[in-house]
Amino acid sequence: MSPWLQNTIFGVLALLAVVSSLLVVTRKNPIYSALFLIVMFSTISGIFLLLDASFLGFMQLLVYAGAIMVLYIFVIMLINPREGDLPPEGGFTDKGVAAGIALIVFSLLAFAIGKSEVLAQLASSGPFPARPLPSPTHGEIAAFGLELFQRHLLVFELASILILVGIVGAVHLTLRRKAGAALPESSEDAPDDAGETRGRELIDV
Amino acid sequence: MELLISPTEIEAILPAGILFLTGLVLLLVDLGGKERADSGMNPKNHLVFIGCAGSVLALMALVTGGGSVVTSLYAGAMSDDAFGRFAGALVTLALLLTTLGAGGYLSSIGQNRGEFYSLLFFGAGAMVLLCQATNLVSIFVAIETLSLSVFVLAGYTTDRRPSSEGAFKYFVLGAFSSGFLLLGMAFLYGVSGGSLALSDIAANGPQVADDILFAVGVLLMVIGFAFKVGAVPFHSWIPDVYQGAPVIAVGWMAVAVKVASFAALLRLLVAAGGGETLSRLIAAIAVVTMLLGNLAALNQTNIKRMLAYSGIAHTGYLLIPLVLGLTGTGFESGSSMLFYLAAYSVTTFAAFAVIATLSRGQDRESIDDLNGLASKHPMIAVVMTLAMLSLAGIPLTAGFVGKLMIFRDAVEGGYIYLALIGIISSVISVYYYLRPVVAMYFREATGDQHEVEHPWGLHLALALAGGAILLLGIDPQALVEFSVESMRSLLGG
Numbered sequence: 257m258s259p260w261l262q263n264t265i266f267g268v269l270a271l272l273a274v275v276s277s278l279l280v281v282t283r284k285n286p287i288y289s290a291l292f293l294i295v296m297f298s299t300i301s302g303i304f305l306l307l308d309a310s311f312l313g314f315m316q317l318l319v320y321a322g323a324i325m326v327l328y329i330f331v332i333m334l335i336n337p338r339e340g341d342l343p344p345e346g347g348f349t350d351k352g353v354a355a356g357i358a359l360i361v362f363s364l365l366a367f368a369i370g371k372s373e374v375l376a377q378l379a380s381s382g383p384f385p386a387r388p389l390p391s392p393t394h395g396e397i398a399a400f401g402l403e404l405f406q407r408h409l410l411v412f413e414l415a416s417i418l419i420l421v422g423i424v425g426a427v428h429l430t431l432r433r434k435a436g437a438a439l440p441e442s443s444e445d446a447p448d449d450a451g452e453t454r455g456r457e458l459i460d461v
Numbered sequence: 462m463e464l465l466i467s468p469t470e471i472e473a474i475l476p477a478g479i480l481f482l483t484g485l486v487l488l489l490v491d492l493g494g495k496e497r498a499d500s501g502m503n504p505k506n507h508l509v510f511i512g513c514a515g516s517v518l519a520l521m522a523l524v525t526g527g528g529s530v531v532t533s534l535y536a537g538a539m540s541d542d543a544f545g546r547f548a549g550a551l552v553t554l555a556l557l558l559t560t561l562g563a564g565g566y567l568s569s570i571g572q573n574r575g576e577f578y579s580l581l582f583f584g585a586g587a588m589v590l591l592c593q594a595t596n597l598v599s600i601f602v603a604i605e606t607l608s609l610s611v612f613v614l615a616g617y618t619t620d621r622r623p624s625s626e627g628a629f630k631y632f633v634l635g636a637f638s639s640g641f642l643l644l645g646m647a648f649l650y651g652v653s654g655g656s657l658a659l660s661d662i663a664a665n666g667p668q669v670a671d672d673i674l675f676a677v678g679v680l681l682m683v684i685g686f687a688f689k690v691g692a693v694p695f696h697s698w699i700p701d702v703y704q705g706a707p708v709i710a711v712g713w714m715a716v717a718v719k720v721a722s723f724a725a726l727l728r729l730l731v732a733a734g735g736g737e738t739l740s741r742l743i744a745a746i747a748v749v750t751m752l753l754g755n756l757a758a759l760n761q762t763n764i765k766r767m768l769a770y771s772g773i774a775h776t777g778y779l780l781i782p783l784v785l786g787l788t789g790t791g792f793e794s795g796s797s798m799l800f801y802l803a804a805y806s807v808t809t810f811a812a813f814a815v816i817a818t819l820s821r822g823q824d825r826e827s828i829d830d831l832n833g834l835a836s837k838h839p840m841i842a843v844v845m846t847l848a849m850l851s852l853a854g855i856p857l858t859a860g861f862v863g864k865l866m867i868f869r870d871a872v873e874g875g876y877i878y879l880a881l882i883g884i885i886s887s888v889i890s891v892y893y894y895l896r897p898v899v900a901m902y903f904r905e906a907t908g909d910q911h912e913v914e915h916p917w918g919l920h921l922a923l924a925l926a927g928g929a930i931l932l933l934g935i936d937p938q939a940l941v942e943f944s945v946e947s948m949r950s951l952l953g954g
Contacts, residue, residue, distance in 0.1 A: 365644075365677065372674035374652050409466075410474070410535035411598050414590065417481055418606040421583045424488065425613035428576045429628075 266306055273299040286332045290325060297321035309395040470534045473541035473593065476522040476549055477586040480556070483515025484582030491575020504568040505575075509918055512560035512578050516553050519589070523550045530950050537658040538599040544951035545593035547799055547944065548724035551806055552592065555716040556585040558810050558922040559709060565916020566709045566817040572618055581713065584610030588721035596657040597646040600725055604642065604689070608635050611718055614710040615702050627698075627705030634688065634698045642685025648678030649733065659732035666734050679735045683743070686729075689722040692780060693750040696773045703769035708820060711765060712813030715772050716806045723779055723802060730783060731792050731951060740787035743780055744879060750777030751886040758893050765826045767893060768812055771852055774890060775805055778883055781867050785874040792952055794874065797866035799944035804851065804859035804933055811848040811926035815841055818919050831897050833906030842901045844927035851930045853894040854887045859933035866941070 276295040283289045297320040304313035346354070369375060393399040404412055487508055523546050532540040539545075559581060567573035587606035594600045612635060616628025650657060652675045653665040669675045688695040703711050754774025761767035779798055786792035818841055819825045819834075835842035851860035864887060871880040933940060 368648075368673045368677040372652070372672050374669050374672045375674055378651075407536040408538070408598060410538040410590075411602050414587070414599070414602045414606060417583055417587065418602060418609060421580060421606060421609045421613070424576055424580060424583075425609060428574075428580075428613060429616060429619055431619075 262306060266303065269299045269302045269306070273303075286337060287329065290328050290332060293328070294321050294325050297325070307395075311395060311397045311400045467534075469531050469541065472526050473531065473534050473539060474590075475526060476519045476546075476553065477589040477593075479515060479519040479522060480553070480582050480586035480589060483512065483519075484579040484586065486515070487511055487575050487582060488579035491578075503573060504564050504916065505573050506564060508573075508575060508578050509560060509564040512563075512582065513557060515582065516557040516560060516585075520550060520553045520557065523553060523589075530953070532595065532660065533658075535599075537596050537660065539590065539593045540595045541593065542950040543947040544728070544799075545724070547947040548592035548720055548802070549589040551720045551803055552585055552588045552717045555713065555720070555806050555810060556581065558814070558926060559713040559717075561918040561922040561925075562712075562814050562817055562916075563709050563918070565919040566820065567707070569820055569916065570618065570707065572707070577614070577617060577710075580610045580613050584614070585717065588717055591721045592724040594725065595659045595728070597650060597659070598657055600729070601639075601643065601646060604722075604725070605639065607718065607721060608639070608689070611710075611714045614714065615706040617710055618707050621705070623701075623705035624707065625705075627702040630698050631702045638685050638688030638695065640685075641681045641688070645678045645681030645683075645685060648674055648681065652678060659729065663732040663734075666732070670734055670736060675733075676735065676738065679730075679733050679739060680742070682729060683726070683735075683739065686722055686726045687746065690719050690726075690776045690779070691773050692746050692776050693753050693773065696750070696754075696776075699773055700766045700769040703772075704763060704765050704826070708765065708813050708817045708826070711768075712810045712817070715768070715809050715813065719772070719776070719779075720802050720806060723798065727783065727786075727792070727795050727798065728951065730786060731795070735787050737788065740784050743787065744784045744876070747777050747780035747784060747879065748882050750774065750780065751882055752777075755886040755890045755893075758890065761893070762828055763826050764816060764828050764831070764897060767828070768809070771890065771894070772809065774886060775809075775852075777886070778864065778867055779805075781871050781876070781879050781883065784879065785870055785876065788874065793945075793948060794867075794870040795951070796941075796945040796948040797863070797870050799947055800866055800937070800941055801863035803940060803944070804863035804930075807926045807929040807933070808848050808851040808858075808860055811844055811923060811930060812852065814919060814923050814926060815845040815848065818916070818923065828897055828900055829904075831900040832904040834901040837906065841923065844923045845901060846898050847927050847930045849894040849898050851934065853891045855891075857931070857934045859930045859937070861934060862937040862941075 273296055276292045276299065279292040280289045280296065283292065297316060301313045301316035301321065304310075304316055345351075391399070490511065491505070491508060526541075526546070530540070530542040532542070534541060560578065563577060563581070564573065567577060584607045587603045587610070591600065591603035591607060594603050612628055612632045615631050616625050618624040649662055652669050652672055653662045656662065656665070666675075684695065691699045703715070706714070751774055754770050754772075754777055758767050758770035758774065761770060779801060782792075782794040782798040785794040816826060818838075819830060831845070834845070847858060851858035854860045854864040864883070868880040868883050871877070871883070
């Protein structure tokens with residue numbers, strides 16, 4: 257692929273990513289936000305593909321844009337929030353302050369990226385998304401697996417603890433039970449205890 | 462292809478591994494059976510015993526192992542040095558005390574469940590790893606793991622609104638700060654030649670240190686850490702979270718998160734440097750944090766909020782060694798930070814544990830709730846007094862030695878104004894630290910206060926913490942030498 261073509265594709269994808277993430281945070285209806293998030297994830301996976309990281313690119317598409325977003329949309333539809341249910345948004349001053357801070361941080365970062373000599377050196381030596389020369393197996397599943405299970409073995413294992421903490425935490429925080437009181441084993445309690453019992457079965461397994 | 466894990470690697474991972482395993486065991490032991498049904502009120506001594514055994518084992522693994530400095534374990538993800546072991550041992554010690562106290566306290570509020578202990582231990586394992594982590598990815602994943610566990614602990618009492626609110630605030634801001642951390646890491650990764658290892662960043666640092674992208678990268682990471690340790694202006698979540706969370710969890714997060722985050726930040730700055738500008742910036746943050754923390758604590762009537770602001774002030778003191786390190790006087794002053802962290806840990810834990818002993822059904826958290834405590838429970842009052850004196854930095858307590866070391870370093874490093882502001886703000890702090898003491902000794906108790914149920918674990922933890930405050934205050938020499946040695950192992954001298 258010629259550097260020119262690569263740069264153009266990158267530019268289009270990057271622009272799409274920025275625009276769609278802006279739409280994610282500005283839409284009132286959460287379903288629209290979720291749909292634009294899918295667009296955003298897809299553009300990111302496109303950028304991965306552009307960087308020859310084919311496996312990662314497709315995983316991004318399958319896992320994030322596919323599976324996780326389906327879950328998101330499921331949850332949103334399950335909760336089905338209406339206009340009135342959502343907390344009121346901040347007023348004009350709140351938004352102004354937030355936008356101001358975001359603008360300052362953005363211009364600081366943009367200034368740093370523009371001024372950086374190291375980055376300029378890297379950029380002049382190749383196509384725009386500057387990178388060192390990849391190995392011949394770069395982006396293949398085998399190379400990816402080796403990287404994950406050899407070089408990043410410790411982090412990989414730690415990530416499993418992270419997920420476990422997430423599961424335990426989510427179950428604990430969402431499980432409804434009466435504080436202090438003994439949990440009823442029989443169901444002489446109100447019907448809304450059904451969810452509680454179900455939740456308990458979940459973790460008792 | 463070979464997957465090899467060398468014996469040194471196993472030795473290095475052993476303490477964290479023991480903690481993770483204990484967490485799993487605690488989770489499984491408390492599942493199912495009749496125990497589950499009446500869980501909340503039962504003191505569940507077996508969980509406390511398992512937890513104590515696990516943390517003592519991990520502590521032994523930390524203290525006995527190592528000896529020599531081994532870097533680049535797990536392809537550079539972690540190292541095994543006295544510095545990491547020292548900080549890890551502090552975390553594990555706090556874990557031991559928290560576990561001891563948790564059984565009695567949690568059953569008194571009817572929330573004694575295995576999840577608390579397992580989340581505690583998973584978080585602790587991640588903290589121990591964070592103290593040893595030497596590349597950007599392992600630092601990040603360790604921070605995320607410990608944060609996630611602390612978020613849940615902060616909102617542990619799900620039936621209490623302030624607890625859930627505090628936890629949610631903490632969660633959102635924590636996720637936000639992780640963004641800063643991650644972006645900073647990405648910048649560092651890009652500038653330092655595409656390497657994640659701190660050692661490579663240190664090696665390439667001198668060539669790119671003048672590059673603005675490098676400076677911004679370090680700055681973003683420092684901001685991320687500033688959120689975690691609660692430095693001004695990233696401190697706003699602390700009072701609400703501390704007020705809402707169950708007090709034994711507050712003691713844990715006030716101590717352990719700070720120890721682990723400061724250890725990682727120190728390791729990062731030793732590797733990356735950051736130069737004059739960053740040092741001036743951190744100096745400014747330190748000054749504002751010391752003053753604001755202490756001034757805001759002055760008129761708090763809720764003791765948890767007071768201790769929250771006092772924790773912010775102590776973050777300010779702890780930033781001073783970083784300022785000194787970045788200006789080229791060298792990071793030898795990091796040893797005072799290590800000692801201060803040790804002193805701060807035992808002291809802060811003792812203060813929160815005292816509040817935990819008073820809680821019945823819910824936290825008694827007004828300073829008035831301490832009225833007349835001395836006549837009913839003289840020993841608890843003594844420990845509380847010790848803790849307050851140590852936080853204020855009165856001689857013969859651990860806090861005094863810690864402050865002395867930090868201020869002495871500041872004066873020697875030519876930062877007389879930092880030492881001066883530190884001393885002034887310490888003097889201010891004496892006022893509010895003495896208020897609980899006055900309440901305990903010179904006011905009459907009202908009503909049914911102080912009907913302490915005497916949970917044995919909490920009292921044992923109090924005794925240990927109180928003893929440690931005195932011991933470190935009267936004879937700090939051994940620990941001072943140990944922290945100097947640990948710092949030297951990090952600097953590779």
